[in-house]
Amino acid sequence: MRRGRCSRHSLFVMTIPPQAELRPYRVTENRPIAEGCFALTLEPADASRPVPPFQAGQWVGLHLLNTDGTEWARAAYSIAIAPHEYNGSIELGIKREGDFTARAESLLPGDMVNLQGPFGVFTPNMHAGRWMFFAGGIGIVPIRSMVRELAASGVRGDIILFYSSRKASAMPYAEEFRALAASHPHVRFVEICTGECPKGWKGERGRIGRKIIETYAGDVSCGEFLLCGPKGFMEDLTQTLNALGVDAGRIRRERFS
Ligand SMILES: Cc1cc2nc3c(=O)[nH]c(=O)nc-3n(C[C@H](O)[C@H](O)[C@H](O)COP(=O)(O)OP(=O)(O)OC[C@H]3O[C@@H](n4cnc5c(N)ncnc54)[C@H](O)[C@@H]3O)c2cc1C
Known part of the structure; x- marks a missing residue:
């Protein structure tokens, strides 16, 4: 009797998708990036197995380890670099x-962690034609990846980044966005301080409302709106955008909690 292609005698090979695997990584750098914030640079422990391909805006599971190599705890963190910037870490x-x-902040170069991923669907539609990003505090991380990817990709449409924080000193990556906007005519960077602003503050003040959006984004009838920040920040912005006529299908959100 001839066997069908799927007979029970066929050999099945199970493969685990690379993002589902838990892989060891080495810390190569841990540096402060703003008041209360730090950046970890991580490289695969096995150089022959690079980070699985990721899209701008995706996240990984960071697993911190006990001294015997068993898992202590895990949490999700967005990848801060853009995919085109990947150079081994x-x-x-x-x-x-x-x-x-607190424990992650104490990691030193040479320490080991495990990573799983990348995961997530908070990624830009490269064909949206226009992108308006709204970051509240540390919500800037996945947005940094997306803004840098879009800016480098040669897309023609506007990229507008609204970046809001209670304290100007607690805004990671703000300086590099100023430089990016200065060197890319289609990138605009709008800094907003909602708390006590430093002397000589040149950005906007207060919450992001209709006026700020209309001033910098103008016509909101096209393009994509990508939001990441505290719950109240995203709820308020979603309401404001809806009131401006932006339908839910054009609003994308990532929640950290
Ligand atoms: C998709 C996504 C992306 C995110 N991206 C970012 C990002 O880019 N940057 C960022 O700062 N945050 C990000 N977050 C938030 C992040 O995942 C954490 O929720 C946040 O950093 C909270 O940190 P914490 O120190 O308060 O954690 P904790 O609340 O202290 O703990 C987090 C985890 O560790 C466990 N844990 C804590 N203490 C112990 C202990 N003593 N023993 C055993 N287990 C313990 C907890 O049970 C929990 O599972 C993201 C979240 C999501 C969902």
Whole structure:
């Protein structure tokens, strides 16, 4: 009797998708990036197995280890670099909050962690034609990856980044966005301080409302809106955008909690 292609005698090979695997990584750098925030640079422990391909805006599971190599705890962190910048290591931008991030902040070059991923669908539609990003605090991390990817990709449409923080000193990567906007005519960077602004502050003040959006984005009838920040920040912005006529299908959001 001839066997069908799927007979029970066929040999099945199970393959695990690379992003589902837990892989060891080495810390190569841990540097402060703003008040209360730090960046970890991580490279695969096995150089022959690079970071699985990722899209701008995706995240990884960071697993911190006990001294015997068993897992201590895990949490999700967005990849801060753009895919085209990958050169053997990735960067995570982290805000110090509770026990987990305190332990992550104490990591030293040479220390080992495990990573799983990349995961996530908070990625830009490269064909949207126009992109308006809204970052609240550490929500800048996945947005940094997307803005840098779009800016380098040669897309023609406007890229507008609204970046809001209570404190101007606690805005990771702000300086590099000023430089990016200065060197890319289609990139605009709008800094907003919602708390006590430093002397000589040149950015906007207060919450991002209709006026700020209309001033910098103008016509909102086309393009994509990508939001990442605290819950209240995203709820308020979603309402404001809806009131401006932006339908839900053009609003993309990533929640950190
Ligand atoms: C998709 C996504 C992307 C994110 N991206 C970012 C990002 O780019 N940057 C960023 O700063 N944050 C990001 N976050 C938030 C991040 O995942 C954490 O929630 C945040 O950093 C909280 O840190 P924490 O120190 O308060 O954690 P904690 O609340 O202290 O702990 C986090 C985890 O560790 C465990 N844990 C804590 N202490 C102990 C202990 N003593 N023993 C055993 N287990 C313990 C907890 O049970 C929990 O599972 C993201 C979240 C999501 C969902």
